[in-house]
Structures are given as structure tokens and as C-alpha cells.
Amino acid sequence: MEASQDNQLPLLKFFKKHTLEEKFNITKRYIVEYLQNFIEGTAVDGIIAGLEEWKEDKLVIPRTGVSPVDMALLEKGRKSILLKFLPLYTKNLKKALEIVNEIENFYSFQSVKAIEYFSDIQNEEILRKNQELTHAYEQLKESNEELVRTEELLKESNDNLEDIIRARTAQILESEERYKAFINQSSEGIWRLELNGIDGIPVDLPVAKQIELLYSFGYFAECNVRMAKMHGYEDVSAVLDKKLQDIMSFANFSPYGYFNSFIESGYNLTDAESLEINNEGRIVYILNNIQGVVENGKLVRAWGTQRDITDEKNTEERLRYVVNNAPIIIWSLDKAGNVVLAEGNTLMPDIRDNENGSGKISLKELKYLPELSASAMRALEGEAFAKIIKIGDKSFEAHFSPLKDYMGKVTGAVNVAIDITDRVTIEKKLLESEDRLRLSIEAADLGIWDITDLSGEFVWDERSKRFFGLSKNAKVNYEVFLNGIYLEDRAYVKSAIEATLRGERKDDIDVEFRTIGYEDRLLRWIRIRGKVFFKGKGEPFRFIGTSQDITNKKVQENELKTLADKLSESQYRLNLITNAVPAFISYITPDKKYIFTNNYYKRLFPHGEVIIGKSISDVVGVENSAIFYAHFEKAIREKRNITFDYVLNKEEVGFNNSNIRITYIPDIDENGKVRGVVAMGLDITESIRYERDLEKKNKELSKINNDLDNFIYTASHDLKAPVTNIEGLVSSLVETLEESNCTLSEETKLVVSLIKDSVGRFQVTIKDLSEIGKIQKNFVEDVSYINVKEIIEETELSIENKIQEANAEIVLDINDCPSISFSRSNFRSVVYNLLTNALKYRSPERKSRITIKCTVDRDYSILEFKDNGLGMKEHLKSRIFQMFKRLHDHVEGTGVGLYLVKKIIDNSGGKIEVETKEGEGSVFRIFFRNSPYILSV
Template identity: 30%
Template sequence: MTDFSTSPNPTASFNEALSFQKIFEAQNNPILVLSPSLKILGCTEAYLNETLLTREQLLGKSVFDAFPDNPEAGESLSSVKLRASLQQVLASKQAHQMEVTRYDIPDPNHSASFIERYWSILNTPILDERGEVLYILNEATNVTEAEKSKKNLLESEEREKVALAEVEQQRLRLERLFAQAPAAMAVLEGPNLEFKEINDAYQQLFPGRKLLGLALFEALSELKGQPIEEIVQHVITTGETFEGKEILIPVARYKDQPVEDIYWNFIYQALYDAQGKINGMFIFALDVTPFVEARQQVEKSAEDLKALNLELEARVERRTQEVQKAQADAERQRQRFERLFMDAPTAICILAGPELVYELVNPVYAGLFPDRELLGKPILEALPEIGHNKAYETFSEVYRTGITHEEPELLIPFTSPHGFLEDRYFRYIQQARTNEEGIVDGVLVFAIEVTEQVAARKAVEENANNLRLITDSLPVLIGYLDRSRVYRFTNKAYEAWFPIKSEDLLGRRVQDVVGEKAYNNTKGYMDRALAGERLSFEATMPYREDFVKHIKTDYVPDVRGGEVLGFYTLVTDVTDQVEARLKIESSAQQASAIAVELAAANEDLRLANLDLADANQQLTHTNKDLDNFIYTASHDLKAPISNIEMLLRELQVELPKESLEGNEVKVIIKMMQNSIDRFKKTIASLTEITKLQKDHDRAAQTVNLKDVVQEVQLDMQQIIASHSAQIEADLRDDAMVSFSEKNLRSVVYNLLSNAIKYRHLDRNPVVRISCQPEDDYVVLVVQDNGLGINGKQQKKLFTMFSRFHDHVEGSGVGLYMVKRILDNAEGKIEVESTVGEGSTFKVFLKRAQ
């Protein structure tokens, strides 16, 4: 950027230029320095931060080579606008402010990809003494967020306009429906049930009375004291709809006139405000007095019927006309209810005939299947997936028997618009529709999709299962007792102490399980825990005559809303430590130093148990926070276990040589070291599961399966050679899968390493790897000639901490993690195995689109 050729002191000029360069690069604004030939000579750190590039990627390059156009931007070429501005600056030798321009930058993490960016660009010339352009400063301000906000605001305003127009159209439609309906309708609101709206048909029932603005029992005062008053009160109190048929309600059609005996068919339905509280009532009424009176006349004696036969024929004619009119009215009402169905917030459809053809589908129901045409099609043609599902069986049963069927939660897999089969859950009611003769001619369906609720519940159940797996893996007795001192939860560790399954302990009293002697040793502590006190104590527990344990116990009260509902118990076996301490205390005087060290070790163990108790309490109360529990268990336990191991080594150094050579001391030290090793293995396994929990949501990408297998073979080259293993790979070059590359490497590595690890001792391991397409999957097949697995073991193969061979080191979490990785990526794994011959694993990976 600086020419030093004319400087009398080149070194000083160089240092000065270097200082100015550092000052320039430290500027807060993103600035490029361009030559007149538009090559990049310098840039600020702010510019590098905004463009996600390094100085080495920019300096010396043409600005258009460093920032190519995004071919998918969908706008006029950004580089053309920039070039025009720079040319204008070179020609006019004046600064030029460009309008806000979209100019996407290369994505450093994805080749041939771009990141959307909007810039406010100011191009400023720097002139030499002769007025010629020496440099151009390109200052680019990132205004992406502001531009995106403007775009989102405009789109939101457009959606709001469309929604308001639709709402207004629906409102006008409902007003016309209400006003023109042939049946009498009225809306009453407020605590006194004032007439807020009535249609013409309702006013014609009472042509001589004022109704609007008056309370129901003020406008129609003669209704007070009649049974109708109790009916109204029941509807607005309970919200239950009341339907009356041919009910006699004496009422006057004109004010201050005698009441008339009028028979009514009516529906009273509660209305709700925005808070869901009842604030009124909707009335749908028909005056059926002429029909009732006609029927009463017909029911007179047979002699009267004969005498009035001629008159009856005339009445029949009139009745025919009335029936025809009533049928027309009914058709209009049917259309009105159809419109109500269409506007209902619940998914509703009507299926007609034995083939269950879609006759009516409201928008909410159509929204469940936005990519499908429903109206006029049989349900099996529109939704072929239900052909072998219980849903179609119940449709047929309802149509055949007329009995309503309700399904609270049914799994119905449907093919998505992308061609994938998706599990969807529905709650629905199937109700028969009958014609005038009472014969079933269709099925009415009310449906709600509950897929998200089911997924949430299953996630909770999975967390509960994971909680059970983790607590069962800990070498600590973990339980929960309620106020009656009855077991409500126990982990698998109980089975090693008591001859009963852990699940069979639930519902049993603690004294019936541990025995009266052991119970009496801890009863006082239980009383204190149920009083709300948190305790930590040691006790000797004579569970049985031949089974006495020294325990370290923590009681953690379960306090909710100020009330103790029970308490958690964490029992650690410290028999080895106590017996060791007792033996050391009874030895010679030099063992006093050992006793001090053991006391410190026991104190560290007590602190470790307290940490474990806190972690378990948090896990018990919040099984949604499973990851946090695993993290606490795998990290907080490392320090105390390491301390115990260090103290044990110090103890071995401090002990006299003659004491170390004693058989009893050797046995005690070996027992303590074995306990530490078991704890460390458990912590290591929990750490692996923590990594799996953190990595399970890695984004899928298109991965070449053959490349990944070859890379894993190279990583395992030393293991393969050391075991004289033979790998036979037959993979297609175009086997592309949609998967996290890191997770796929983990899956392949686990399968190959297991094939070599569990080799048959009488032959060298041979592993055959192949792949084949199957539906939407690419199936990776890994076949070995190893030890094999029997049928009973195969059922537990993918569970946590499952191990079937003790001659090989392992934690039993490898295949568990493989299955979890595949489940999270919508894949699956299958195994076929014969003992003594070998195993074949099939891994189903989603095929890349």
C-alpha cells in the first residue's frame, strides 16, 4: 500500500508504513483497499469477520474472483452493480454510495454454497498529487438483519391483509345465514340474558312484542315460573346443550294479550366469551303447534276418523304441501349445518355409502392431508394407507352396526409429500348417519391429530426408561419409600441383596423386605426423614442370619408444597471398608497411621456418596433433565474416585513392608482397588452415553458410504494386522446416504472392531462388507466368522451395559450407542447370528435424495 522507493531512510519508512498498516487493519469498519485494476491490496479485521475469510484468501486477488456471484440468488448479478460503481469512481474520481445491495458471500464450511448478505457500500477514491486515482476504499456495512426484518415485515403485513379479508368474508356470510335462515334464531348475552340479535323468523313468532335489548324474562315475563326457566338456568350454569321436541310452552304472541298453548321444537346452546366463560345463550326454535294439533286430531277415536274421512283427505293434501315445505326448510337447514361444519374448528368429514365416499370435508380435515384430493373419492382411494389399519375396520363396523366408535389414540402411518412413510396419531369419533327410514347411509367423522402429544409422551417414557437403565447400572441401592414406608421405586442393585426381583419389591413394606432386626436399626432415622430432615449415617444391618451388611445410607426427604410425601434412600455397601478398618484397628500400634488414612478415605467416600445423592435427587425429580444427570454422575464422581485411588496408593507407600506382605492386608487392598476399578468403568460408560446425547442431533449430510468404510479401515489398519484379520469390502461407488459423517464413522468402527474383537479362537477373522439398496434405504451388511450369539442374547444385544463374553475388555455400551445413533437418524439395525459360525449385522441408512 505504500511506496518506499523515494524515502531517504528506507528502514524508517518501512516501519512507519507497517505501523499505518496495523492501524488501518484495526479499524472497526469493514474496509477493503483496491488498486485501480480492482485487486485487493489490504483489508481490516472487521472486513474479515464480516466475510468469514482470511487475509491470505483475499490479498492480491481481483475483488470479483474473491467474491463471485451466487448463481441461486435470483436477482440481477451483484458483481455487475459493484463493477459499475467502481468504474464510476474511477471515471469521476468522486465517492459513490451504492443502494443497499444483496451480495452473498462464500460459505467457508460448505463448498459451492453461499451465505445470504445485504450490504450498504461506499466506494471512495484516494488521489495522488496529480489527481489520479491511487486507491479505492471499499467500505461495506452489513445490513442483512435490517433487510430481512423489512422483508419479513412486508410479508407479515400481506398475510395480515389476506387474513382480515377472509375473516370479513366469513363474518358477512354468517350474518346472511343468520338473517335469512328459515328457522327462528336468537342470541342472548349477559347475566340477564338480553336479546342481542334475532332474525326475522324469530320476530314473526312474537309479532306484537318488543324483544331486542330486553332480558328474556322481561320481554316474555309469562315464562317465569314455568319449567322453561329451570331449563335455561341449567344450560347457562352447566354449558350443556338442551334439545326439546314438541314441548308445550304457554306464551303470548302479543304484549298484554292472553297466553296461547304453543308447542315448540327448540335447542338452547350456551355461548362462551374469549376467556371460555359462559356469557349467553343461542336459541334455535320452531313453532310446531299445527303439527301437534293435527296429530292429536288423528289420535281421536276410530269413529271420529271415519266421520271426518273426507275432511282428513283434504287435510292430508294440505299436510303434503306442508311436509314438502318442511322438507325444503330441512334442506336449507342442512345447508346451514353444512356451512357450520365447514367453519368448525375441528376436523369433520362425511363419508357416504358402503364404499365410504367423501361427501363433505371441512377445511380443518382437508388440512390434515394438504397434498391429497378427497371429495368424491372412496376413502380407500384417497387414503390407501388405512386399508390394513384398524381405522378402516372400525369404519366398516360403524357403517354395518350403526354403533358409534371412539378412538382416543390410533397410529396410522401416512406417506408424506416427500414419499416417506410417517407415523401419525389421531383421536377420532366415527358416528353413523341414517336416512329417513333410519337406515345407515354414511359415517360422520370428528378427528384431531395428536401426533405431537404422543411424541411428547413417548419422549417422557423414553427418559423414564433411560433413568431406570442408569440407576440400575449404579452399584448403589437406590429406592423411594412413601409415608407408609412402602417401596415405590427400587433399582436392580436390590436384587443382589434380597432374593426377589426389584419390580416385585414395589408395594411392600420396608420391614417385610429387610427384616425386623435391620428395620429397628434404621427406624429412628426414617422417623426423622419423614419429619423433613436430610440424613447421612452408617449402620450394621443383620438382614438375615447369614447376610450382615455394613452400610452407608443417605435419606433425602421428598418435600412438595410444604408436605413430606416420602423419602429417597441411597444405600452404599461399605462392608469391605468397615471390616478392613476393624482389622487394622486391632493390629499393632503402627497401624494407627493406617487408621488415620482410612478415616480420610472413608470421609472422601462419604462426600462422594453425598454428591451421588444430590445428583440422584435431581434425576428423580426431573427425568426430562436426563443429560444433566449423566453429566453430573460422570464428572462429579471422577474427583472423589481419583482421590480414593490416590489415597490407596499413598496407603501402600506408608504401610510397613511386613504389613504389606500379610495376607489380610493384601486381600483388603485388592478388594478396595477392585471397587475403585468398577466405579471408574461405570463412570467411563456414562461419559460415552453423555457424548452420544450431545452428538445425536448432528445435521445429516450426503455421505459416500464406500469412502467412510475405507477411512475406517485405514484407522484400524494396526488392529487388523495385529489379529491377522481379512477385510473383504464390496461397496458401490455411488452408495450415497443421508447421515452425519462423524456418527456414520462411529457405527462402522463399532461393527468392524466388534467383528475382530469377538473372533473365533480357532480361526483368523474374516469380515465381509457389502451394501445393497432396499426401498428408501441403503443397507450396509457386515458379516463375520466369529463366536456368534444365541437367540436369548440377541434380544439383549442393543441394551445398555450388555456383555456376553468376559474374555474381552469392553463396557457394553458400543452397540447400544450404535442403535441410538440409528434410531435418531430414522435408521435401524438387524442381526442374524449362529453360535460358533458368526454374525451378520444389517444397518439401514436413509438413502440420499
């Protein structure tokens, strides 16, 4: 009764006039009678008798005051009463399941019979109402053929229900046989769930936690064949020992909602519906009963039943349309266009609230539904058709048919309109979703493929074919697909596809491979992703997925890998270099944290202390940090290198008053922001000591050089007079002897000649020393712009006799040589010494050839002397510029000429280069530094 009140059912009208005691006595009488029938085994007979009394209107309650929903509520209440006694009656699972099945079969039978009787009652009511219709309606009734057609239209939506009722009736007749083979042949799925890995689920845990544990650790210890097949498996073995989460897939809500009801019901869930997807991908409605077993405060197991009520749900939905007059409009018209029969909650109020009370309304009065009126008129004109019409904001699929008498004359029309508003909305959303999906596919440049027969032709879209270099009209099969794959990838892809089709891969297929276009011969990288759908026996029946051209992605991946390799190599080289440098090298962030240090820091921290992440003060000590912070912040602020010296005292690791020169180098990004600072610390203790020693040695060397310069200068001047006197005395001695008519022996003449030669060589040496002294004392003439060609020709003319004596050829290529800012006498000395040197060391095996060439670059004017003389060994060329050094003794010389050349050029800021090869000759290049005038030229 409470349920009737909640749902405002017709039964409520009957009980409204009774007192509470009267309601209780009526209810008690029926419950006692109901239980007595169960005890006596006459429950079915009692049902039939009660339904007959209902049909014949012999009950206390009028038959029109009871609906199938009332019967369903009574059935649910009585069933609940029986099930509440079940745990007290037996603890045996098998017996309990047998009882539950028997009760379910009993009430299924009662439901079917109730619907049948209700249908009969409704038919009787329709017949009674038909007797009260107008004469026009009586004429319609007289035509049996037209009446049958009308009844067919009225019952069109009930056809499936009648099929289900007949099928259910057949199941009830066979219930006794199914009962005997309940466990293995039950129409319901029966299962037992145990927990693996835990000894139970504490019932005082939060509901969500209990559900999580049940879903994760629950597994099927027992089930029957029906339960396995209900979830798309052919055999019980495919379900046993499987986790709950692997078998039950919930389509319309998460498992938390389903098991939440189970836990909150005290672990006894009755008649709970769920919408699941079985292993074949089919959506099924399941009616569930679950009984949990709680021991010592823990849920240790659960057992239950499941019944596939998909067909019943579908039929129930259709029946609800008819019984509750909700989404269907059923109406008939007489030949004048008056509505004579109308059912449907969505029908216009004009029909139900007609002012004249006749129950009729003309189509002409339905002014706000012109489309409906026009369609009905077409049916009255004899046309049968179906169309979609709009009534307000709802859409209906309307079927219009004319009613004819036995003569074929139209006597009226009938219309059945089904509310398809939701379907239209869904279809609209589906179209919108398809549009969005198509746009997404096009934006992602995805190809779509669908395969239902691996041995037949594939269904590929144009984009998938393009990825394989095929035209849009090309035929594709498995062989074409495999042959289009790059040979080295073919076996891998084939293996992956076949493993997927065998169900060996847990995940959907996702592979990347290369293709060679059939027609364009282009190499592409392709990624395919797909899913295989299997039948109950694990046989694949459909394979669908997408393909994508990932060539650019692969190119980018290769480029990134190359960059990563280069970066890794650069990092390795950087580490190698920084670790090889005997200096402290680190990288410090602007917040003064070390993020990199080289191995040299191990000298400061030999015990493996971690420096990375520490601050400057952590490393150098708080007492020393001020100077470091000041220079660090200055480097960041001024964005330039800052260098300072620091005395490091850390005797325990070998730094005792060590001088460290530290340089902070800011790392500046492209936006001018300092990203960090590179710090370099160089131990300059030894360098400072070397610098001091070098300074001392330089002072000593300067003193020695000064002494040597003084000696050379003194010797060149003090020796001139004695040598000149010796020369004069020898000449005077010879003249005196000749005047005294003293004949000189040949031996004496030879001695005199040798003395004169020695004096001559001595004078040359003194002259060379004098020149050296001038250079050492910087006794140079004033620098001026000199004509190179003019001085070379003058020098050549001054040694003409030596050139002729050597039979040498002088080749000049100096026409383009500019004027040089240089000392004229020093330049002549350079040319003289280089020419005479080439003449002295000519080769006796060939005619001497000396080439003088002049060139100019940005910094120097270059004078080149090339000869084909004796040359020298490569490793000896650095010695030719040493004072008094001679590499060949068969010619005369002092070994001072090239020394003078080197000294002159060095003092002027130039340089000399020598190329030589023994037996082939030498090349001397003299580099005279250009003056600003030469640069401007």
C-alpha cells in the first residue's frame, strides 16, 4: 500500500476509504491465504483462482482498480517476505539456489498470467466501450476484415511482447525439468565468489575501500554454464579462477554503484538490475541477486544469481508505452474526421477536456496541429503511409491507415504515433558526433580500415590507400597489404597481426613500419592501430582500426636522436676536457647554487662530499663567502668577466697559502639575461714563483747582455787601432826589406800574404761586430719611406764582381712592391747579406739562380729570396741565425750576416720564415710590417 501511495497507482483509490485496521485485515487475509497455499502446494491453483476472480470482478477490490504494476509490487513484497525467511530456513547454497529459482519461476509464471488476464480485461473493457460508440463506429465494427486490420495496428507495438510471453510460457512448462538440472542447465547464471590474497574484507572499512578490495581480489570459484554464456563464454573453464573485474563489464555505471547497493543492503542485494557488456561486445540487462557471507566481522565470500532480462526489459519498455499511455498516441477517426478513440498522455488537451462532453473533436478544431490534421485527412482519402511529425517540441513516427468496409469504402482512419523525440535527438547527436569525428580524422590525417575477412578484400578509405601509394580505386587484400610493407619490417608486422587475430596480445595492435608506395615508390613510415572483435569461441569476426603517416615524426625522432647523441658526445667531451684541465671548473646558478663541478674539486673534497646543490658559502665557508659573493654579483650585474685572486688555506688537502686566481664568466642568453655563471679557479702559486724567478733571471740576463754589448762595442773600437797598426807595420816591414835590396824567400812571401789575409778577415770581423754593436745600442738611422727596387738594384751593382765570379743569374719580380717605411741602411744590409749568402752557398752542380720577389698582404710587405743552392737539413734551419754559426766550412765567412738580418728584422717588429731542402736550395721570406700609409693604399 505504501508503494501504491508512492506511485499513485489505481489500487490507492480502493484503500483510500478504508481505515488502517480494515487495510490491515484485508492485507492479512491475503497474506495468510498466500502462505497457506504455499504450505498446501496449491500456490499455482491459488494464482489461477485469484486471477479468475479478478477477471470476473468478484474480488473485494474492483478489477479496474488493479493494474500489472500493482501486481508487480505485490509480487515483489511477497517475494521479499519469502527471501527474508531463506537464511533462517537453510544455509546450504545449493538448496538455497534451488528455492530462489523456484520462487523466481513461480513469480515469473504469475507475472505472465497477470499480464494475460490484464490483457483480457482490457479487451473486455474495449469491447464494452465499443458497444457504446456511435452508429458510424458500429459500421466499422461490422466489418470484420477492417476490424482485424485495426486490431493489428493497435497491437503492432505488442507483437514482441506476445512472443516473449509465449516463450516465457514455454519456459514455465519446462521449469520442472530445468529444476532437476538446475546447476548445469539453469536459465539463470549461478556463481560463487571467493577472495584470493586476503582472508576477508572488514565490514567496518569505508564502502569505497570494500568495493576496491572486492573488485581487485574477488574471483569466481564456481559458476554454471548459463552464467558463462551470459558473459559471452562457451565454457565454464573460461570463467573459473578469473577475477571479477575481468568478467563483469559495467556499461552504464561504474562497479562502485552496483556494489555500493550490495554493501549498504547488509550484503544481501535482491533484484538489482545492471547493464553489462559481455565478451562478444553485446549489451545485456542482468537481474542480480547477491548474498554475502560475513564471518568474524569480515566478508569472506558471496554467491548469487544472474538472469538475462534483456528481452523482458525491451518488452517491458514497449508494454509501459501501451499501459501508461506515455510515448504513443493511438487514435481513430470516423469518416467525418471526428476523433472517436484516443489514447496517449501526450495527446492534446482538446480531446480530453471537450466542452460538449461528447468525447469527440473535429480535426478542424486542431488548429495548432495543421500537419497532423492534413496527414489524417490523407488517410481518410484512402492513403496508407508513415511519416515523421512534430507535436510541440516532440517528434513522432506516425503510421496512418484508412479503415474500409467490406465494399472497400473508407469508413474512417486509424493512427499510431510513437514518440521518437529521444531517437531523433540521439540521431542528431550521432550525426554531429560523426561530423566531429570526421573532422578529427581529417585534422589528424588518419586513414580508416575495416576487415571482416582476412582472405577477402579489405575496406580501406582513400587516405589509407594513399599511405601505401595506391590510387583511390585500387583493390586491397592481405597480400597487397603485406607486399607494400618494407621488406625488413614485413615479418614483424605479419607476426604482430596474426598474434592479435589469435588473441595472444593483451592489448590492441599498435605497430609502426615502413612502406614503399606501389605507384609513387615513396618511402613512408606508417603507424596502424586496431582492435579485433571475437566470437564466443575466440574466432575473430571483425578487425577495424586507423592508419597514420608518421614519416615526419620519424624524421624528427631521428633528428632528435642525432642531436641527443651529439649532445651526449659534447657532454662527454666537455667532461673529458674540464676533468683534464688542472683547474677548478664549475657552473653556478644565479641563486648561488652549484649544479656542475669537474673532478678537480676532489682535491678540495677527497672524501666524496656532495657539492651539487650546495651554495657558495657551503663550499668556501661562511667566513670567506663575502668576497666571493661580491665578485659573483658584480659579474651578474655588469654581465662581464670578473677575475680576482684568493689565498686558499686548507693544509689537510695540500693547499697551504695557495694563490687561486678565480674568474667568473656570466652565461648570457639571447635575451640578455644571465642564466648562470661559469667559475674557473686556477692555482697560480707555482706561476707566481716562476714569474718571480723569471724576473730575477731577466735582470741577470739583462746585466749579462749589457756586459756583452759593452764588450762587443769596446772590442770593435779598441781593436781597430791595433789591427790597423799591425797592417801598417807589416806593409812597412815589406817596403823596408825591399828598399834594402833584401830578397824575400818564397816562404817569407807566403807568411806575409797569410798575415795580410788574417788582418783582412780580422778587420771584417771587427766591422761586423761594430754593426752588431750599433744594432744592440739601437744606433739606427732615421726611418723613412724607401724605394725597394732602387736599393736592391744598387746593392746588386755593388757586388757585380761577385755575381759575375759566381756566374749567377739574378731574377727580379719587384715592380709592384710598394715603398716601405724602414731604415735605408738596415734595409740595404738585409738585402746585401741575403744576396751574398746565396752566392756563397751556391751549388757547384748547376748554374746559380736567385729570384727576388715582392708581395703585400694586410699586415706585411713580404720580400722573398729564393735560390737553388746547397740548401740544408730541415732540423738545422733554426741555427743559421745564431751569431758566428756556419753550416758549411768550404766557403769563407764570419757567421754574422744572417744574425744581423734576424736582429734588424726583429727590432723593427717584422719576422723571417725559412724553407729549405738539402741539395735543392732555400727560400727566405722577410716580413716588413706595413705602415698606416701602406694600409690605406
